[in-house]
Amino acid sequence: MECPFCLEDFNEEALVCKDCGRDLRLVRPLINENLTLVALIEELQIQIDRARAAVDRATAPITYWSIHIAIYLIAPISLLLAAHFLSLLSLIYHRSICALRP
Helix, strand or coil: CECCCCCCECCCCCCECCCCCCECCCCHHHHHHHHHHHHHHHHHHHHHHHHHHHHHHHHCHHHHHHHHHHHHHHHHHHHHHHHHHHHHHHHHHHHHHHHHCC
16 A cells, blocks of 8 residues: 555555654545545446447447457458468478579
8 A cells, every 4th residue: 555645655554654654544544445446446447348349339230340350350360371371482482492402
């Protein structure tokens, strides 16, 4: 946890900040409430993202699925084809060099 006065880390059982010497007993409930609220905000943000994705799927399914197909299917397949093509070129190049050697 961080001291709200000097922003230094302190032990959770500490009664006084070791750096600034201020009493932490008064602000500990506020710090705990802030941590709870931050966790709640993160959970709500996840729920908002899921809801937006569901709305996108429902309102524009063709656009949604075409983007996801392009990202998750076409891009990896094209990268695999490019890798195979490059390995084939490398094999042909090495065979032509070996054929030229006497």
